[in-house]
Amino acid sequence: MSDFSRDRRRLLLGTGAALAGAASLPGRAQAQAFPSHAMRFIVPFPPGSGTDITARLFAKSIGDLSGQAVTVENKPGGNGFIGVQTALNPPHDGHTVFIGSNSTLTTNAATFRKLPYDPIADFAPITLLSRGACLVIVPAASAHRSLADLVADARKRPGKLNYASGSMSYTLYSEWFNEMAKIKTAGINYKGAGEAVNAVLTGEVDFAVVDATGANELARSGRVRPLAFTAPKRSIVLPEVPTVGEAGYPDYLAFNWVAAAVSSKAPPAALEQLGALFAKAAQTPEIQAYYRKQGTELIMSSAPELRRYQAEEIERWKRLMGITGIELQ
Known part of the structure; x- marks a missing residue:
C-alpha cells in the first residue's frame, strides 16, 4: 500500500x-x-x-x-x-x-x-x-458473483478471461490486479472509457476496471454487476459493494x-x-x-x-x- x-x-x-x-x-x-x-x-x-x-x-x-x-x-x-x-x-x-x-x-x-x-x-x-476510486465490474449475467469467483475462474483458465480497457491507465490498473491476484487475463482495447463499460454491459468481455462515476448508474440499475470498489472505504453511492480490502486485496487501491x-x-x-x-x-x-x-x-x-x-x-x-x-x- x-x-x-x-x-x-x-x-x-x-x-x-x-x-x-x-x-x-x-x-x-x-x-x-x-x-x-x-x-x-x-x-x-x-x-x-x-x-x-x-x-x-x-x-x-x-x-x-x-x-x-x-x-x-x-x-x-x-x-x-x-x-x-x-x-x-x-x-x-x-x-x-x-x-x-x-x-x-x-x-x-x-x-x-x-x-x-x-x-x-x-x-x-x-x-x-x-x-475517485474504480469499480471492478462484470456483465449482469456473469457467473462471477464475487471477486473471489472471478479470480478462481481466471486461475483455472489462465489467459482465457478477458478485460476491457478504455485507455492505457485502465490497462495498467487491470494488469496491476492481475499481478496482485496472481492471474493472467487478456486485455482488449477500446476507444475510451464509455466503450469499455459498454463492452461489459453487452457481455463482449468478462470484466473491466472502470471509473466508478461512469458505472454507478449501471450498477445501481443491475445492468452490470459490481464486484469490488477500489478504495479503503465503501462507496457512499454503492454502499452494498465490498471494498477490495474486504475482497482480499487491500493494496489494490486504483484511483x-x-x-x-x-x-x-x-x-x-x-x-x-x-x-x-x-x-x-x-x-x-x-x-x-x-x-x-x-x-x-x-x-x-x-x-x-x-x-x-x-x-x-x-x-x-x-x-x-x-x-x-x-x-x-
Missing part, C-alpha cells in the same frame, strides 16, 4: 497547514498581490470530462476569492500533450495553472518511449485536488485523480499563494457539496505529498510495463 494511502492523518495535517496558510493571508490586500491579473486553467481534456468539471468548480471559487477572472481553456488531444505544452508556455508567472490527471502527470511517463515533457521536472506541484500544477519556472511565492487559494476554495459549500454527492474524495494534499504520489505511481507503472511486456507507445 502507498504511503499516501496508508497515512491519511498526514494528508489531513497537510491540508490543515495549507488552510492555516490561507487563513493567515491578510485578507483582500494579499488576494490582490497574487493573482495580480486574470488567470488561466488549462485542461488537457474536452469540456464535460471529470477533470474539466473540477477545473471549473475551482476556477469559479478562486475567481470569487481573488477578485480576478479565472478562465478554463480546454486543450484536448495528443494524449494530453497539447494541454501540457500550453500550460508550460511562457509567461511563467504562476497565472497559468495546469489542471491535469493521473494520465498526464504519471501514466504517460511510463508508457511513452519519447515523452515531450517531464511531469516531474517541468511541473511544480500545487495540490492533489481529488481522487483516477485530478491535480493542479504550474510550470516549474514559476516563482516560489506564486506557488505558496496558489496552494493557499486552492485550499481555501476547497472549503466553499459548493465544492464540498459537489464531492459529497459524487462520492469522490476531496484530497487537497500539500505540494510535497503530490510530488511523492507522482513519483510512486510512475515507478509502479514503469515496473508493470517492464514485466507485462506491454509495448511502449
Whole structure:
C-alpha cells in the first residue's frame, strides 16, 4: 500500500497547514498581490470530462476569492500533450495553472518511449485536488458473483478471461490486479472509457476496471454487476459493494485523480499563494457539496505529498510495463 494511502492523518495535517496558510493571508490586500491579473486553467481534456468539471468548480471559487477572472481553456488531444505544452508556455508567472490527471502527470511517463515533457521536472506541484476510486465490474449475467469467483475462474483458465480497457491507465490498473491476484487475463482495447463499460454491459468481455462515476448508474440499475470498489472505504453511492480490502486485496487501491500544477519556472511565492487559494476554495459549500454527492474524495494534499504520489505511481507503472511486456507507445 502507498504511503499516501496508508497515512491519511498526514494528508489531513497537510491540508490543515495549507488552510492555516490561507487563513493567515491578510485578507483582500494579499488576494490582490497574487493573482495580480486574470488567470488561466488549462485542461488537457474536452469540456464535460471529470477533470474539466473540477477545473471549473475551482476556477469559479478562486475567481470569487481573488477578485480576478479565472478562465478554463480546454486543450484536448495528443494524449494530453497539447494541454501540457500550453500550460508550460511562457509567461511563467504562476497565472497559468495546469489542471491535469493521473494520465498526464504519471501514466504517460511510463508508457511513452519519447515523452515531450517531464511531469516531474517541468511541473511544480500545487495540490492533489481529488481522487475517485474504480469499480471492478462484470456483465449482469456473469457467473462471477464475487471477486473471489472471478479470480478462481481466471486461475483455472489462465489467459482465457478477458478485460476491457478504455485507455492505457485502465490497462495498467487491470494488469496491476492481475499481478496482485496472481492471474493472467487478456486485455482488449477500446476507444475510451464509455466503450469499455459498454463492452461489459453487452457481455463482449468478462470484466473491466472502470471509473466508478461512469458505472454507478449501471450498477445501481443491475445492468452490470459490481464486484469490488477500489478504495479503503465503501462507496457512499454503492454502499452494498465490498471494498477490495474486504475482497482480499487491500493494496489494490486504483484511483483516477485530478491535480493542479504550474510550470516549474514559476516563482516560489506564486506557488505558496496558489496552494493557499486552492485550499481555501476547497472549503466553499459548493465544492464540498459537489464531492459529497459524487462520492469522490476531496484530497487537497500539500505540494510535497503530490510530488511523492507522482513519483510512486510512475515507478509502479514503469515496473508493470517492464514485466507485462506491454509495448511502449
